[in-house]
Amino acid sequence: MSRFVEGQDRTQVTLIPECLDDFITEDNPVRVVDAFVQELDLSALGFKGTTPASTGRPCYDPAVLLKIYIYGYLNRVQSSRRLERECQRNVELMWLTGRLAPDFKTIADFRHDNPAGIRNVFRHFVSICRQLKLLSRGVVAVDGSKFKAVNNRDRNFTPHKLAKRMQQVEESIARYMDALDTSDRTQPVDLQAKTIRLQDKLVKLRKQMQHLREIELELAKQPDQQLSQTDPDARSMATSGRGTGMVGYNVQVAADTKHHLIVATEVINEGHDRGSLWSMAQRSREAVGKDKIELIADRGYFKGPEILACEQAGIKTYVPKPMTSNSKAEGRFSKADFIYIARDDEYQCPAGQRLPRHHSSVENSLRIDTYYTSVCPQCPIKAQCTTGQERRVRRWEHEAVLDTMQARLDRKPDAMKIRRRTIEHVFGTLKHWMGSVHFLMKTLVHVPTEINLHALAYNLRRVISVLGIAKTMKAMKLAGA
Numbered sequence: 001m002s003r004f005v006e007g008q009d010r011t012q013v014t015l016i017p018e019c020l021d022d023f024i025t026e027d028n029p030v031r032v033v034d035a036f037v038q039e040l041d042l043s044a045l046g047f048k049g050t051t052p053a054s055t056g057r058p059c060y061d062p063a064v065l066l067k068i069y070i071y072g073y074l075n076r077v078q079s080s081r082r083l084e085r086e087c088q089r090n091v092e093l094m095w096l097t098g099r100l101a102p103d104f105k106t107i108a109d110f111r112h113d114n115p116a117g118i119r120n121v122f123r124h125f126v127s128i129c130r131q132l133k134l135l136s137r138g139v140v141a142v143d144g145s146k147f148k149a150v151n152n153r154d155r156n157f158t159p160h161k162l163a164k165r166m167q168q169v170e171e172s173i174a175r176y177m178d179a180l181d182t183s184d185r186t187q188p189v190d191l192q193a194k195t196i197r198l199q200d201k202l203v204k205l206r207k208q209m210q211h212l213r214e215i216e217l218e219l220a221k222q223p224d225q226q227l228s229q230t231d232p233d234a235r236s237m238a239t240s241g242r243g244t245g246m247v248g249y250n251v252q253v254a255a256d257t258k259h260h261l262i263v264a265t266e267v268i269n270e271g272h273d274r275g276s277l278w279s280m281a282q283r284s285r286e287a288v289g290k291d292k293i294e295l296i297a298d299r300g301y302f303k304g305p306e307i308l309a310c311e312q313a314g315i316k317t318y319v320p321k322p323m324t325s326n327s328k329a330e331g332r333f334s335k336a337d338f339i340y341i342a343r344d345d346e347y348q349c350p351a352g353q354r355l356p357r358h359h360s361s362v363e364n365s366l367r368i369d370t371y372y373t374s375v376c377p378q379c380p381i382k383a384q385c386t387t388g389q390e391r392r393v394r395r396w397e398h399e400a401v402l403d404t405m406q407a408r409l410d411r412k413p414d415a416m417k418i419r420r421r422t423i424e425h426v427f428g429t430l431k432h433w434m435g436s437v438h439f440l441m442k443t444l445v446h447v448p449t450e451i452n453l454h455a456l457a458y459n460l461r462r463v464i465s466v467l468g469i470a471k472t473m474k475a476m477k478l479a480g481a
Helices: 030-038 062-074 080-089 093-097 104-113 114-129 159-186 187-220 277-288 306-314 399-411 415-434 443-467 469-478
Strands: 141-148 234-239 244-256 262-268 294-296 315-319 339-341 346-348 354-363 366-371 393-396
Touching: 030 062, 030 093, 030 443, 030 469, 062 080, 062 093, 062 104, 062 114, 062 443, 080 104, 080 415, 104 114, 104 443, 114 262, 114 277, 114 366, 114 443, 141 277, 141 415, 159 187, 244 277, 244 366, 244 415, 244 443, 262 277, 262 443, 277 294, 277 306, 306 315, 306 399, 315 399, 393 399, 415 443, 443 469
Parallel strands: 141 294, 294 315
Antiparallel strands: 141 244, 234 244, 244 262, 339 346, 346 354, 354 366, 366 393
C-alpha cells in the first residue's frame, strides 16, 4: 500500500457542473467585473466599434474585450498573448466572455485603439467611488515614480553617452590596428588566421562608428538632446539618487487619503516632479468633485509658480521647502534666519539690523527683489553670515504665498506621514503587479492607457476589499455604472 496521497485515474468518468455558471461562486471577483462592464455605456465613453457594421465579418463586442483586460490586470496578466491563452483555458474568462477566445492581435488592437475610452472608464469608476462616499473630504496625496519603458539604456543616447561610446570604439580601433601591425611585421604562418580575425573586427568597429555618427546627426535634431531608438518618447532618468538610472517614464499619481484610492494619473517624460503640481491638482479636484481640496506632496514638487496657481484656485497645498542652502551647509546663517517684516518691506538679520529693498530683477519671468544693508562690513558676526562684502537676501514677489503654506505645514506636522502611508502603498502595489518590465506599450499616447488600466484594477480591488463582493456588485448597479 502506497504511503502517498493518490489521485484519481485519468480515465475515470467525472461528474462536473453542467453549466459554466456553476463553476463561478457568488463571491468570485469576476462577477464584479461583469456587473461593472455590463452597466457601462461604451459608446458615450468613447470606445470604437460599439456600432457593428451591417455587412462583412462580425466583430467582437468592445464590452467583451474590456472585460478581458480588466480581468487580466486584476490578475497580473497584461500581455495580449497570455490573455489569448487564458481565454482558451481559464474557466473564469470563459464564463466572463461566453466562451469567446479572441486572438492576441484583436486583444492588443483594442487596447491600442481605445486610449480615450479606457481613460474615461477609469474616471467613471472614480466617480462611482465618490458617489459611494469612499473618498475623503478632499484630502489628496500626490507623488511621482519612475517606471521602465520598452527601451533599454544601450539604445538611449545623450551627447555625453554618445561621446563616451565613440571614444570607446575609437580606442578599440586603435588597439586592433596596433595588433594588426604587429601581426604584419612578424608574418608567421600560424598567425594568418589571427590577422583575418583582426581585420573582421576592424570592419565591424568601423561600421559601428559610422552608425554612431548617424545617431549623432539625429541627436542634434532633438530639442532636449536625448534620443531613444525603441520608444522615442522614453527618457533616461535618475533613480534613488544612487547615480544609476533607467529609461522610462515618470508616472504621477494622486490618491485619496481615506482608502488609498487612485483619483488621478498622469504620465510625463521628465525626470523631476517640479512642473506637475498644478496639473495634478486640477485632475484631482475634478475627480474628487470639490472646488477646494488639500494637496500633500513631497519636496520634489516645490516650485513657486505651481504653488501660486494652486493657492489662487483655492487649493491648499502642503509642500516642504527643499533644504538646498549652501550657507546652512557651510555653517552660516540661512535665509530662514532672516525675518521678513511685511509692514516695512524689510528683512531683519540675526544681528538685529534692517535690510531694505534696493532693487528688483526678472529671472525666468519671475520678479525677484534684493535686500541688503551697507553696515555688514562692521558687523561682529559677519563671518557667520556671509563671505562677501554684504549679505544679500532675495525674495520672490509672491513669496508670501510660500510663507503661508509653510505656516500651514507647521500646523500639520503629520502631513508628510499621511502622504507617505497613502501614496507609497499605491506605487508599491502597482510595481509589484507590473513586474520587472513595467510597460508593454510605447510613446506618451499609449503608455497612459496601461497606467489607467492598472489604476482601474487597483481601485476595483480596493473597493472589493472595503465593501465586499456582494455590496460592490449592488453598488455598481445602483450607481448606474
